[in-house]
Amino acid sequence: MSRLRSGANRTALLCAAVALLGAGAALASATDGVRERLPAGWPRLGADRVWLDGRDLGRWRDQGWWTPLVIAALSVGVLLFLGWAVAQLRSGRVRELPLGQPDVTLSGAALAAAMAERARAIEGVADARVRLRGNSRRLRARITVVLLPDSSPETVLQMLARHTVAEARAATAPRTLTADVRLRVQSHKSRRLR
Template sequence: MRQPRTAVNRTVLAAAGLALLLGGGRLASAGTDVLPGRPPAWWPAAPAGGVLLDREGLAALRGQDWWTPAVVTVGVLATVLFAVWFLAQVRVRTRSLLPLAAPGGAVRTRALADALAERAATVDGVTRCHARVHAGPRILRVRLRVRLAPDTTPADVLGPLAAATAEAERAAAPYTLDARVRLSHQKRPRPHVR
């Protein structure tokens, strides 16, 4: 589910970057003929020594019937648009029910993660394991956080953990697993001298 959002974000960023790159390149490589000393004829001109929109001009705009509803509407629409866009970026949707190769077979990603964590916790030298499974279209991304016993080396547990993830990959037959393991050691308690 993250792919369309990522594609839209990258497309918008690429279009904005390309427009800025082309505009900046044009301005950087152009001489004084591109940037004349005065604005085009259709641009409203400020009076000599004045500003484009002074207090009287702003008061005249505020006196119009359409001004206040237009400003409020544009502000509300911009706020809602940015809020929806922000919430779409924060919310991560993952498929929780994975169809399996067996007819009518399905498994929840949370159940697969719990089973994989329990299986990894049975490996000698592992004191605790936490697993997360993120489902993609054809691939399951498995993240294991494994806590090792104080005298255990990573080489002692990597083989059995690889076997456990291979077992999980066979169980989730149409999917392939991309497993990443993060290892940490349980620290020995230090004796306190009083």
């Protein structure tokens, strides 16, 4: 996930949390049980407060500009939410990479499978999985490597960087390819005695 997308997600969640927390605190301060426990200097809403009575509602209805404004604001809000939801659904997976010639492309799934196969061929590796993310200019490979219990993580990581990642960078040039490697050790299967 890109930094911009991650930052936008965190900002949206923070704004939603602040709005919900503020609304919840305001509504809670209108109840008697909460009002009695609040410190003396804190603002409180009256227990008999009416948010919009009939007279205020009639006055707003007489104004001709507020209905289109509210509908436009809600429409913009819905469109922004739908755009954000579509951006989240697009997982950022690389489907095809155009290569130097017009009709020549490289499948993202094929590149990930080739990288996983090359990683599995390294001595000391029990299993490997590769997921490619990114866009047409910048790629990120998340490589999960399961090591055999007696293998050296340093050696495996060096071989992975020298061969698997270097070959993938050469295949996807001039794009940049960054690799995040996660190493795990294969667990010993315990035997049951009867």
